[in-house]
Amino acid sequence: MDILRIHGGTPLNGETHVYGAKNAALPILAATVMVSGTSVIEDVPDLEDVRVMMQILERLGARVRWSAPGTIEVDASTINKTDVPAELMQRMRSSIFLMGPMLARFGEVTLSKPGGCVIGQRPIDYHLHGMRQLGAKIDEQHGYIRCTTRRLVGTSITLDFPSVGATENLMMAAALADGVTVIENAAREPEVADLAQFLLATGATIDGAGEDTVVVRGCSNLHGSAYRIVPDRIVTGTLLLAAAATHGEITLHGAQSGHLGAILQKLRDTGVRVDVDRDIITVKCEQHPRAVDFRTAPFPGFPTDLQAPFMALLTTANGTGVIHESVFEARFKHVDELKRMGADIAVDLRTAVVRGVQSLSGARVVASDLRAGAALLVAGLMADGVTEVEGVHHIDRGYQSIERHLQTLGARIERVSNQVPV
Structure with a gap:
């Protein structure tokens, strides 16, 4: 089994293309x-x-x-x-x-x-x-x-x-x-x-x-x-969130902004700059985002598949954000792993309260499912030090060669053979 090793703290910058959904x-x-x-x-x-x-x-x-x-x-x-x-x-x-x-x-x-x-x-x-x-x-x-x-x-x-x-x-x-x-x-x-x-x-x-x-x-x-087939709106959203979380600037080609209305609006609400030009989306973030609240919902509401990576962004936001997961009752399994990295999150049934901290710290964490894995990727990219993500097979179910995709944007991430820590 592989792991993804991330040296965090490097802003994502550059351009890439979104593949099919x-x-x-x-x-x-x-x-x-x-x-x-x-x-x-x-x-x-x-x-x-x-x-x-x-x-x-x-x-x-x-x-x-x-x-x-x-x-x-x-x-x-x-x-x-x-x-x-x-x-x-x-x-x-x-x-x-x-x-x-x-x-x-x-x-x-x-x-x-x-x-x-x-x-x-x-x-x-x-x-x-x-x-x-x-x-x-x-x-x-x-x-x-x-x-x-x-x-x-x-x-x-x-x-x-x-x-x-x-x-x-x-x-x-x-x-x-x-x-x-x-x-x-x-x-x-x-x-x-x-x-x-x-x-x-x-x-x-x-x-x-x-x-x-x-x-x-x-x-x-x-x-x-x-x-x-249509471009993948969840991959698009994940990359946008990763760029914002690392205080970077990226441009995505082949995206469909009309499929991402709720996520783009929430990003703008945090203070992130979002520019849209036909099938091109650019995000730029130069400082800690502002905390926001949101509730997941069927389209055109906030997609449940982006709840976890958006939570990772909020872990270092200014203020406190409240997330209500209305689609799946067991979609907060990433919370404990984010807390291992220093996040301040409290969960009550389907509601999570995220209090922003100054920074996250690298840790060895485990992805329990696909979107939880996306959250840990975003957290690892923004954290100080080294993060090692286990359970990569979950991530591979929804993200094509994610480490290579992120490397093209400047991320310091590699896939390595899993070794039991001493």
């Missing part, structure tokens, strides 16, 4: 199951989760390959299995995205309960309830889910919560269903709209993706297409 790539790769012909997906990040999804597709019988850096080709015409490998599902929660596409194309699929980061309850009940409304029969036994249908039929579905995963799964299933499906209280995240754009490119008929109500008119066939 993991949270857009995974459902789009799952959607290729429904396509007759070859799908070419461009600007895909080379991440552990992406490689797991590719392995799943291959085990199902699809032909999958990297045709160029950042480009994946999928020919799903050769799929000959409907049992998704349990050991691979346990490695990645997003494998649940295969439920809708497999059910729509083959009329059956068997899955196990998905794995992934342990950040609180993330039930798949919304997925299952929606599939039943579309006409699927679902049998759950011993951790396995067996879904079958003679034919999916369009209907009206109202989600109790605007779940991104459920919205995407139902949208994919409905694309090949008979008739019209209306999804109310749908998730509005950019990745939902991006999946819809891919499906539209293959011949699907979808209206309203990215809004509260999505209307899908089912069709009999989807054709192959080339598609470039």
Whole structure:
């Protein structure tokens, strides 16, 4: 197991490009199951989760390959299995995205309960309830889910919560269903709209993706297409926060500021300078930021995936900031590790009170999940001395070669083989 060793205290400076979004790539790769012909997906990040999804597709019988850096080709015409490998599902929660596409194309699929980061309850009940409304029969036994249908039929579905995963799964299933499906209280995240754009490119008929109500008119066939996925807004936000935390100045190319309204506004509220010019975002911070309060919420609210790295920024802010985590109840696991570095944070259930200190100190810390790892990276970059981050495999699930990306901006960070401290 590797660790990331960070010599903190160096401001990030320079320019870099934002790569495609993991949270857009995974459902789009799952959607290729429904396509007759070859799908070419461009600007895909080379991440552990992406490689797991590719392995799943291959085990199902699809032909999958990297045709160029950042480009994946999928020919799903050769799929000959409907049992998704349990050991691979346990490695990645997003494998649940295969439920809708497999059910729509083959009329059956068997899955196990998905794995992934342990950040609180993330039930798949919304997925299952929606599939039943579309006409699927679902049998759950011993951790396995067996879904079958003679034919999916369009209907009206109202989600109790605007779940991104459920919205995407139902949208994919409905694309090949008979008739019209209306999804109310749908998730509005950019990745939902991006999946819809891919499906539209293959011949699907979808209206309203990215809004509260999505209307899908089912069709009999989807054709192959080339598609470039949307830039990763979470990677963008993490880099912006790292630059602000280190009192640096960076420019990101290929970003989409419209997907980052809440985070950009909060950064401005802290006193950080944020300039936007089409797909270019520049941040500059010359002094300690001001403390701010925020509450995570579904898009267009403050993204829960950036709560942890923003907390790291607030650890040395002037004043006291209050963070309320309204999406996941177990997403403060990074707090104890930040406190090891000298942060002053108190947690009461889903609320964290962050009192700014003069500086953090390097320490050996452990990433418990993907976004906690991002917080520890930001903290290590801003801290005095050396920080060693364990649990790097979590970070690798969402950030492509993060140490090389940060090195191009002047960070003193390296990946080394983990050694038990003496």
